[in-house]
Amino acid sequence: MARLHNLGFARIGAQRELKWALERYWKGESGREALLATAAELRARHWAAQQGLDAVPVGDFSLYDQVLDMSFTLGNLPERVRGYHGDELDNYFRVARGRSADSAAHGHDEHHACCGGVAAGEMTKWFNTNYHYIVPELNAHTAFKLDASRLLAQLAEAQAQGVNAKPVLIGPVTYLALGKAHDGSDRLELLDRLLPVYAELLEQLAAQGVQWVQIDEPILVTELDADWQHAFNTAYHQLKSCRVKILLASYFGPLLDNKYLAANLPVAGLHVDALADRADVQQLIGLLPPHKVLSLGVIDGRNVWKSDLGELLAWLEPLAAQLGERLWLAPSCSLLHVPVDLESETTLDPEIKSWLAFGLQKLDELRVLGRALNEGRAAVASELAHNAAALASRRASPRVHDAQVAQALQQATPALEQRHSAYAVRAPLQAKKLGLPAWPTTTIGSFPQTAEIRRARKEHKAGHLSDADYEKAMRAEIAHCVREQEAVGLDVLVHGEAERNDMVEYFGEQLAGYAFSSHGWVQSYGSRCVKPPILYGDVKRTRPITVDWIKYAQSLTRRPMKGMLTGPVTMLNWSFVRDDQPRSLSCRQLALALRGEVLDLEAAGVPIIQIDEAAFREGLPLRRAHWQEYLDWAIASFRLMANGVRDETQIHSHMCYSEFNDIIASIAAMDADVITIENSRSGLELLAAFEDFAYPNGIGPGVYDIHSPNVPTQAQIVERMRAAARRIAASQLWVNPDCGLKTRQWKEVVPSLAHMVAAARQLRVPT
Numbered sequence: 168m169a170r171l172h173n174l175g176f177a178r179i180g181a182q183r184e185l186k187w188a189l190e191r192y193w194k195g196e197s198g199r200e201a202l203l204a205t206a207a208e209l210r211a212r213h214w215a216a217q218q219g220l221d222a223v224p225v226g227d228f229s230l231y232d233q234v235l236d237m238s239f240t241l242g243n244l245p246e247r248v249r250g251y252h253g254d255e256l257d258n259y260f261r262v263a264r265g266r267s268a269d270s271a272a273h274g275h276d277e278h279h280a281c282c283g284g285v286a287a288g289e290m291t292k293w294f295n296t297n298y299h300y301i302v303p304e305l306n307a308h309t310a311f312k313l314d315a316s317r318l319l320a321q322l323a324e325a326q327a328q329g330v331n332a333k334p335v336l337i338g339p340v341t342y343l344a345l346g347k348a349h350d351g352s353d354r355l356e357l358l359d360r361l362l363p364v365y366a367e368l369l370e371q372l373a374a375q376g377v378q379w380v381q382i383d384e385p386i387l388v389t390e391l392d393a394d395w396q397h398a399f400n401t402a403y404h405q406l407k408s409c410r411v412k413i414l415l416a417s418y419f420g421p422l423l424d425n426k427y428l429a430a431n432l433p434v435a436g437l438h439v440d441a442l443a444d445r446a447d448v449q450q451l452i453g454l455l456p457p458h459k460v461l462s463l464g465v466i467d468g469r470n471v472w473k474s475d476l477g478e479l480l481a482w483l484e485p486l487a488a489q490l491g492e493r494l495w496l497a498p499s500c501s502l503l504h505v506p507v508d509l510e511s512e513t514t515l516d517p518e519i520k521s522w523l524a525f526g527l528q529k530l531d532e533l534r535v536l537g538r539a540l541n542e543g544r545a546a547v548a549s550e551l552a553h554n555a556a557a558l559a560s561r562r563a564s565p566r567v568h569d570a571q572v573a574q575a576l577q578q579a580t581p582a583l584e585q586r587h588s589a590y591a592v593r594a595p596l597q598a599k600k601l602g603l604p605a606w607p608t609t610t611i612g613s614f615p616q617t618a619e620i621r622r623a624r625k626e627h628k629a630g631h632l633s634d635a636d637y638e639k640a641m642r643a644e645i646a647h648c649v650r651e652q653e654a655v656g657l658d659v660l661v662h663g664e665a666e667r668n669d670m671v672e673y674f675g676e677q678l679a680g681y682a683f684s685s686h687g688w689v690q691s692y693g694s695r696c697v698k699p700p701i702l703y704g705d706v707k708r709t710r711p712i713t714v715d716w717i718k719y720a721q722s723l724t725r726r727p728m729k730g731m732l733t734g735p736v737t738m739l740n741w742s743f744v745r746d747d748q749p750r751s752l753s754c755r756q757l758a759l760a761l762r763g764e765v766l767d768l769e770a771a772g773v774p775i776i777q778i779d780e781a782a783f784r785e786g787l788p789l790r791r792a793h794w795q796e797y798l799d800w801a802i803a804s805f806r807l808m809a810n811g812v813r814d815e816t817q818i819h820s821h822m823c824y825s826e827f828n829d830i831i832a833s834i835a836a837m838d839a840d841v842i843t844i845e846n847s848r849s850g851l852e853l854l855a856a857f858e859d860f861a862y863p864n865g866i867g868p869g870v871y872d873i874h875s876p877n878v879p880t881q882a883q884i885v886e887r888m889r890a891a892a893r894r895i896a897a898s899q900l901w902v903n904p905d906c907g908l909k910t911r912q913w914k915e916v917v918p919s920l921a922h923m924v925a926a927a928r929q930l931r932v933p934t
């Protein structure tokens with residue numbers, strides 16, 4: 168009998184109930200009881216939805232972040248919040264979100280707080296997902312002390328509900344690997360101090376009648392050096408005497424060279440991601456000692472497509488015969504990364520909807536697989552037939568496959584990725600055409616998305632505002648934005664992106680091949696969710712997207728106007744993408760479709776075109792050995808989109824982060840004439856990468872942090888640019904903020920940009 172379980176469930180709620188409850192609580196509109204009641208209700212509802220599984224995750228729920236929860240469980244709170252005498256829950260949110268000095272009075276909704284208050288914990292991406300966790304803070308003196316209260320309370324709730332509870336923890340090795348030691352100490356030195364706390368926790372769970380505990384060690388799918396491999400052995404040998412059975416869970420990729428290590432750890436069971444690499448799983452089975460449980464993650468916990476149940480069964484049936492009771496089945500990873508319920512989608516095209524499965528539907532698929540294996544396929548014949556029909560319809564649909572796209576792609580040879588001339592030839596032509604001063608100033612694209620703009624969009628979407636009136640309102644916003652930029656004295660202007668809801672969704676909406684859910688929210692961090700568009704078919708641009716807006720903006724000024732587009736790699740990385748073709752192919756389709764937009768902008772007389780690749784870096788595979796392959800096709804796609812323009816047309820790109828050391832050669836290979844990057848929070852270190860590489864093209868290292876409402880002074884900006892000029896030739900430098908300004912207010916934006924322009928003017932005066 169194969170057994171069924173789940174690794175974790177989304178906690179935000181099908182209607183984002185947790186988001187609203189958190190935000191009401193943070194604003195002081197509701198008390199802790201209301202928040203905790205919503206949380207308990209969601210847990211109960213989600214456990215009920217998982218009834219019938221042989222083991223249900225407990226402790227996967229979090230009010231903010233599961234890694235932060237683990238830090239509290241381990242008693243590893245940052246120094247700055249220890250000894251706090253107020254409400255525990257407030258202290259938790261102080262680490263999660265920070266607290267400014269005056270926030271108690273106002274309610275506070277800014278993640279990065281400092282200056283007299285409490286700085287928030289650093290956030291970073293959870294492996295290669297779009298979920299962000301709070302980084303554990305470690306140092307040579309870190310001590311741990313168990314606080315099992317959260318987990319025990321949730322366990323009691325689950326048991327009272329009659330759930331077959333399987334507590335979920337983040338494992339000790341992954342915990343240390345995700346942590347950062349700011350004093351440069353060796354994190355592994357802490358393992359000996361950490362393990363007794365885990366042992367104590369497992370004992371307490373055993374005392375509550377728990378049989379299985381799921382310990383997540385996703386770090387097992389990354390490259391581990393000898394010390395970290397050793398840490399795995401140390402950790403699990405020390406925990407093996409605990410009275411619970413440990414199911415060690417790895418996910419987000421195959422084990423590859425860590426298979427032998429994982430197979431031989433002294434735990435009762437192993438969960439692996441079985442999606443991509445079946446040969447790897449097959450080899451693992453050969454290595455696994457005969458008493459161990461093997462849990463196969465066969466349902467995709469990261470994407471929204473229906474599984475091919477017939478095909479899965481053909482693979483699983485012999486395995487089930489071979490492994491018997493030892494075979495467990497589950498989604499590949501926690502269902503945190505997919506939306507909750509497809510049934511919430513009432514406006515999605517029915518054909519496309521029939522191809523999809525969200526969290527609840529994935530659990531249904533799991534149940535069908537389980538019954539087919541345990542009772543025979545006949546027991547679920549109609550479910551299997553339905554599934555097969557949906558898959559067949561997707562495979563054959565003309566909405567998925569467009570012969571024109573395939574043909575166009577075939578003609579898109581690498582020659583199209585090449586600019587006519589090298590940068591050294593282009594640069595003077597562009598300089599002559601644009602006539603910009605030294606230290607040219609610009610912005611990254613968006614200007615404040617005011618309440619009026621959002622209201623107009625909402626009314627337009629609801630049909631209360633006609634197309635013509637909406638367009639008029641947006642044009643008025645663009646005109647206002649251009650006037651403000653001229654008044655401030657910027658050199659290269661933008662239209663401000665008023666008409667865009669989101670940099671990916673906006674373009675997705677205009678391209679064939681994309682669908683949009685109305686409730687397909689996935690937690691990004693805390694109460695923030697994203698709703699990734701669904702890329703389901705061959706991508707085609709059926710008409711110009713931005714040209715009229717940019718032309719209008721250009722008509723209002725004599726200064727150069729930048730056209731603003733989102734790049735193919737970011738479109739891909741921020742969407743749910745097709746699983747029926749390689750990501751690289753979807754990316755190239757996007758690139759080719761958007762290349763048409765670049766060329767149309769150029770033909771409309773737009774002298775500078777910016778292609779945003781905010782999510783370029785986050786697409787990097789978890790294993791370094793796989794990086795180059797990704798970089799090769801990602802760069803080729805960017806170049807295919809960008810490089811059809813004439814030498815005189817200047818291509819900008821923007822990337823919202825500051826780690827370039829390890830990918831600088833690829834960044835250079837993009838061959839953008841100018842790249843603007845985030846920089847102000849990283850103290851200019853990142854420019855070292857550009858300096859060491861002798862990066863030849865233009866660079867705009869952001870001069871102020873747009874996440875903060877603080878207005879930078881002219882002197883600060885001058886200082887930052889002078890520091891940049893110690894590494895990069897002044898002739899290469901541009902002056903711009905870190906990122907777009909859409910989350911800021913005009914009253915912050917105007918003085919900030921005025922100081923930036925004044926700083927550039929000061930820099931132009933020879934000293």
Ligand code: GLN
Pocket residue numbers: 611612613664670731779780781821822823906907908909
């Ligand atoms: N052009 C976009 C903006 O200014 C870029 C945003 C981003 O890179 N995240 O908002």
Ligand code: ZN
Pocket residue numbers: 611781821822823824905906907
């Ligand atoms: Zn950015």
